[in-house]
Amino acid sequence: MKINCLSCGHKVEVDDAYDDYAGQIKCYACHAIMEIKSEDGKLKSVKLAWSVDRQADAEK
Ligand SMILES: [Zn+2]
Incomplete structure (x- = not known):
C-alpha cells in the first residue's frame, strides 16, 4: 500500500502489516x-x- 505524504507529497510505501x-x-x-x-x-x-513545517512554526 502507498500513502501520499500530506506534508511533501512523497509516496510512502508500507507493507502488508499496515x-x-x-x-x-x-x-x-x-x-x-x-x-x-x-x-x-x-x-x-x-x-x-x-x-x-509545524515544528518550525512552534520554534518562532
Ligand atoms: Zn513527506
Whole structure:
C-alpha cells in the first residue's frame, strides 16, 4: 500500500502489516508523522500528526 505524504507529497510505501492498521507512520522523505487508519488494505483516513513545517512554526 502507498500513502501520499500530506506534508511533501512523497509516496510512502508500507507493507502488508499496515493493511489493517490504526496508528502513526513516518514519511522517509520529510520525516512528517501521519496518523493513518486502514482496513482490508484500503486507506480509510490519513491526517498529519506532526510535520517539520509545524515544528518550525512552534520554534518562532
Ligand atoms: Zn513527506
